[in-house]
Amino acid sequence: xxxxxxxxxxxxxxxxxxxxxxxxxxxxxxxxxxxxxxxxxxxxxxxxxxxxxxxxxxxxxxxxxxxxxxxxxxxxxxxxxxxxxxxxxxxxxxxxxxxxxxxxxxxxxxxxxxxxxxxxxxxxxxxxxxxxxxxxxxxxxxxxxxxxxxxxxxxxxxxxxxxxxxxxxxxxxxxxxxxxxxxxxxxxxxxxxxxxxxxxxxxxxxxxxxxxxxxxxxxxxxxxxxxxxxxxxxxxxxxxxxxxxxxxxxxxxxxxxxxxxxxxxxxxxxxxxxxxxxxxxxxxxxxxxxxxxxxxxxxxxxxxxxxxxxxxxxxxxxxxxxxxxxxxxxxxxxxxxxxxxxxxxxxxxxxxxxxxxxxxxxxxxxxxxxxxxxxxxxxxxxxxxxxxxxxxxxxxxxxxxxxxxxxxxxxxxxxxxxxxxxxxxxxxxxxxxxxxxxxxxxxxxxxxxxxxxxxxxxxxxxxxxxxxxxxxxxxxxxxxxxxxxxxxxxxxxxxxxxxxxxxxxxxxxxxxxxxxxxxxx
Amino acid sequence: xxxxxxxxxxxxxxxxxxxxxxxxxxxxxxxxxxxxxxxxxxxxxxxxxxxxxxxxxxxxxxxxxxxxxxxxxxxxxxxxxxxxxxxxxxxxxxxxxxxxxxxxxxxxxxxxxxxxxxxxxxxxxxxxxxxxxxxxxxxxxxxxxxxxxxxxxxxxxxxxxxxxxxxxxxxxxxxxxxxxxxxxxxxxxx
Numbered sequence: 001x002x003x004x005x006x007x008x009x010x011x012x013x014x015x016x017x018x019x020x021x022x023x024x025x026x027x028x029x030x031x032x033x034x035x036x037x038x039x040x041x042x043x044x045x046x047x048x049x050x051x052x053x054x055x056x057x058x059x060x061x062x063x064x065x066x067x068x069x070x071x072x073x074x075x076x077x078x079x080x081x082x083x084x085x086x087x088x089x090x091x092x093x094x095x096x097x098x099x100x101x102x103x104x105x106x107x108x109x110x111x112x113x114x115x116x117x118x119x120x121x122x123x124x125x126x127x128x129x130x131x132x133x134x135x136x137x138x139x140x141x142x143x144x145x146x147x148x149x150x151x152x153x154x155x156x157x158x159x160x161x162x163x164x165x166x167x168x169x170x171x172x173x174x175x176x177x178x179x180x181x182x183x184x185x186x187x188x189x190x191x192x193x194x195x196x197x198x199x200x201x202x203x204x205x206x207x208x209x210x211x212x213x214x215x216x217x218x219x220x221x222x223x224x225x226x227x228x229x230x231x232x233x234x235x236x237x238x239x240x241x242x243x244x245x246x247x248x249x250x251x252x253x254x255x256x257x258x259x260x261x262x263x264x265x266x267x268x269x270x271x272x273x274x275x276x277x278x279x280x281x282x283x284x285x286x287x288x289x290x291x292x293x294x295x296x297x298x299x300x301x302x303x304x305x306x307x308x309x310x311x312x313x314x315x316x317x318x319x320x321x322x323x324x325x326x327x328x329x330x331x332x333x334x335x336x337x338x339x340x341x342x343x344x345x346x347x348x349x350x351x352x353x354x355x356x357x358x359x360x361x362x363x364x365x366x367x368x369x370x371x372x373x374x375x376x377x378x379x380x381x382x383x384x385x386x387x388x389x390x391x392x393x394x395x396x397x398x399x400x401x402x403x404x405x406x407x408x409x410x411x412x413x414x415x416x417x418x419x420x421x422x423x424x425x426x427x428x429x430x431x432x433x434x435x436x437x438x439x440x441x442x443x444x445x446x447x448x449x450x451x452x453x454x455x456x457x458x459x460x461x462x463x464x465x466x467x468x469x470x471x472x473x474x475x476x477x478x479x480x481x482x483x484x485x486x487x488x489x490x491x492x493x494x495x496x497x498x499x500x501x502x503x504x505x506x507x508x509x510x511x512x513x514x515x516x517x518x519x520x521x
Numbered sequence: 522x523x524x525x526x527x528x529x530x531x532x533x534x535x536x537x538x539x540x541x542x543x544x545x546x547x548x549x550x551x552x553x554x555x556x557x558x559x560x561x562x563x564x565x566x567x568x569x570x571x572x573x574x575x576x577x578x579x580x581x582x583x584x585x586x587x588x589x590x591x592x593x594x595x596x597x598x599x600x601x602x603x604x605x606x607x608x609x610x611x612x613x614x615x616x617x618x619x620x621x622x623x624x625x626x627x628x629x630x631x632x633x634x635x636x637x638x639x640x641x642x643x644x645x646x647x648x649x650x651x652x653x654x655x656x657x658x659x660x661x662x663x664x665x666x667x668x669x670x671x672x673x674x675x676x677x678x679x680x681x682x683x684x685x686x687x688x689x690x691x692x693x694x695x696x697x698x699x700x701x702x703x704x705x706x707x708x709x710x711x
Contacts, residue, residue: 051679054666156705157686158694164704165697176704184706194685204681313696318676320691325705352676356665364585364657372665373588376675438697 001220001227004036009259011036011226012512013246014266015233015275018091019501020485021266022211023142027509029224033516036258037219038231038248040267041087044094046213049202053353056201060094062087066270067398070414073447077361082412083301084450085268089229090212092268092452093498094202097323098180098209099346099384100145101495102136105129106333107341107386110491113333114340119417120388121298125490126462126471132503139503143181143209144188153177154184154193157320159347162311162379166434167327167345174328178346181209181498182321188214195320197349231256234405236263236279236288236481243288243481249405262512262521264473266484266505269299269454273395273487274410276458276468289458289475294468296395298459299414300492301451303343303385305424307431308359309440310374317349317379330430331385331494339422342494343385345431350380358449371444379435383427384453386494388417395457453497458487472511473504480521484508542572544579544600546593554592554669565597569608570617573633575600577621578656580633584640586660588673595670598663603656613655620652 004011014025017039025037041062050056061084068075068082075082086092106113108129111122144151156164156177167175182199185192193207206213219225230251237244237257245259265272273296277287287295324347331342350358352375360368371378398411416424432443461467464476473488475481484505486497493500515521545564548555555561567575582599607614624632627643635643647653664670671678680686687708692699699705 051681054662153706155692155708156700157691160705161692161694161697161700164700176700177706193687195687195691196680196685197691198680205685311696313694315694316675316677316690319680319686319689351678352671352674353662353666356661362657364660366587369586369588372674 002034002224004034004226006257007259009245010034010261011258012262012264013038013258013260014264014484015246016091016266016268016485017089017211017216017227018086018266018268018485019093019211019498020505021264022090022093022215023502023505024264024266024484024509025225026211026215026219027506028513029219029222031509031513032224033513034224035219036226036228036260038233038246038258039089039091039227039229040232041089041229043089043229044202044212046202046204046206049204051196051198051201051204053201053351060086060088060202064403065401065409067401067409067411068413069411070393072414072416074450075414077447078450081450083268083270083454084452085270085454089216089227090210093210094212095200095452096498097199098182099323099326099496100140100143100148100179100181100499101344103129103493103495103500104331107491107493117340117388117419119390120419121391122389123459123461123466123490126460132507135503135507136499138506139499143499143502144183145499146178146180146182146184147176148179151187152184154180154182154321154324157195157324158315159317159320159349159379160325162315162438163325163327163345163347163381163434166438169437170433172327172329176325178323178326180321180323183207193321197318197320197322199322232405233267233275234278234407236265236275238281238283238288238478241283241478243478262480262482262516264482264484264512268485269457269487270395270410270412272483272485273457274397277397278407284477289468289477289481291477292465292468294459294466296457297391297393298389298456299393299395299412300387300389300455300489301414302453302455302492303383303387303420303423303427304448304451304453305383305427306348306380306446307383307428307435307443308371308378308380308446309435309443310371311377311379311439311441314376315379316376317347318351322349323347323382327434330427337426339419339426341386341419341423343383343423343427344494344496345381345383345427345434348380348382359444359446361447371442374441381431381434383424383431384494384496385423385427386492387420389456389459389491390415390417453486453492455486455489455492455497458483460488460490473508474511482508482512540566541569542567542575544572544575544597546597548592548594552592554594554672557668557672558594563594563597565601567600567604569614570600570604574618574621575604576633577624578603578617580640581624581644581656582660582664584644585657586664591673592669595664595667595673598667599656599660602659602663616652616655620647620650620656623647623650623652
């Protein structure tokens with residue numbers, strides 16, 4: 001592993017080591033680029049992950065204080081925890097379930113295909129499926145996505161058996177075990193899935209792809225990577241309209257300044273926007289790269305909701321791959337359903353501690369407890385749907401509340417759009433129909449968990465007035481500043497976003513390496 | 522996770538002096554939990570809450586999250602947790618004491634000894650108070666995150682120590698037909 005001097009201005013600094021940053025860092029190192037990878041969290045491993053929901057949450061989750069506003073229920077249920085993302089080497093790829101789906105062509109052209117939706121700030125992406133197809137293929141090969149590569153599909157668990165039988169009875173045709181970044185057999189130096197059932201708690205077998213034990217050690221092996229865990233970036237500095245380096249607080253609480261030739265921000269949508277907004281200067285009084293005023297805006301978090309049902313017979317949904325199977329019939333464009341965009345239904349399960357916490361936050365009494373009494377006979381699914389981008393759904397700095405570094409915390413404002421509400425109502429009905437078809441006793445409509453799919457806030461656009469970055473994730477305002485995470489998403493699409501984040505990072509690494517070799521940055 | 526050391530307490534002299542009360546009970550013979558506990562008799566010594574307040578909180582937890590066959594020993598975890606927090610923070614201790622008083626008043630006497638209907642009405646009457654929110658929140662983490670609760674509800678907890686569920690029932694459901702192999706491939710070699 002490399003160790004670069006703080007005043008080495010020839011390095012690329014990548015902020016965040018998850019799907020975007022971890023991938024970008026490795027891809028650049030493979031091309032011979034010197035990379036300093038700054039990660040706010042500590043380094044764990046499959047050996048230190050724990051099969052225990054609350055302790056694992058303490059170990060991996062980003063728990064720095066945040067505030068919320070808006071009419072979304074998360075603001076009421078989890079006022080200081082709008083998102084369930086991670087602060088650890090590997091970022092949220094330690095926690096993700098592994099679902100790896102390509103965005104569909106019609107979703108890249110949301111404004112064209114959905115039309116003008118009142119209150120929604122829809123825009124077409126400046127790129128389409130054709131631009132990304134070669135990179136999607138590279139990303140799928142890297143992740144070993146089941147069904148998309150020689151990595152065969154995973155066997156379905158009990159939770160999937162319930163989903164499959166119900167879905168096919170109501171007439172759905174596209175139901176199978178998922179397209180997962182989980183090894184179904186030994187592959188790429190990692191084990192096959194042991195059906196542990198703790199995908200959200202960090203995969204102890206290493207069967208699920210995470211940058212923690214794939215991209216990052218490979219980058220280290222090149223001798224080009226300087227990974228610095230427990231390094232919390234507080235400011236990006238500029239001079240003459242270009243980024244010159246970053247200020248961060250290291251593991252010992254000491255402030256450090258790392259010079260850089262180029263900076264790529266991949267801190268997950270909330271922190272990425274916050275860092276740009278914190279990085280004010282005379283030249284950038286409204287925050288870095290924010291001449292459009294769009295930094296922090298169009299925050300998206302996917303529709304999300306869950307449907308759980310109890311049955312006469314045992315299910316043991318928590319056994320095996322958490323996101324074992326999927327129904328894809330509803331992720332299509334069909335405004336006759338009363339909304340634009342589409343949604344996926346994916347199996348999900350929670351252990352007893354989290355089931356109690358998330359089934360109906362704030363609820364008490366016999367209705368609630370009778371559902372938990374049937375815990376072992378419960379099946380569950382998660383709904384992931386495209387939510388509408390809205391300018392007023394945004395990340396801002398809350399100057400009234402400060403973090404451990406004395407900096408304003410991010411406030412996450414989100415109002416559900418009528419299209420979101422119509423889609424969620426449709427999805428609840430569809431989920432209930434699936435479970436009713438196989439004899440559900442009771443069905444629970446479960447409100448959104450803290451957001452795991454945090455998107456937008458630095459959206460991609462050809463027009464510098466309408467977006468923060470161009471089609472390569474390069475800031476319109478600052479030529480050596482890149483955004484490398486889900487913040488770039490112009491719209492959210494109906495698919496779990498990680499595969500697209502990895503795909504964009506691979507594509508961006510080609511662009512950055514080329515620009516560097518041509519001395520364009 | 523809360524520990525499960527409820528039964529057969531051993532106290533040192535300092536703990537004896539600090540003790541403010543104790544709650545005791547007996548696990549039902551034949552309970553699945555009896556196998557997990559060193560003795561069927563359990564006791565929770567209190568270091569901050571008074572014994573009457575401990576008993577009120579215990580009853581309150583049972584009203585908030587009623588499970589007909591969940592042993593009282595599991596509800597005692599809620600009292601244990603609030604006793605622990607109260608010992609560190611006098612404001613919490615005062616809030617618990619005042620809240621228990623409010624429950625007693627609402628039940629026209631002793632909340633712990635009131636009828637189920639009167640207990641439910643009393644609980645509803647204080648639903649908007651910080652005391653209610655604190656006890657309710659404590660219930661969620663204390664009641665459902667311990668080995669006794671896991672055993673009661675049938676949750677198997679950590680799977681890594683036994684190599685996951687791949688050979689332990691991840692697909693053992695038999696009351697529905699198996700999906701075709703294109704939808705759910707058979708388990709290959711690892």
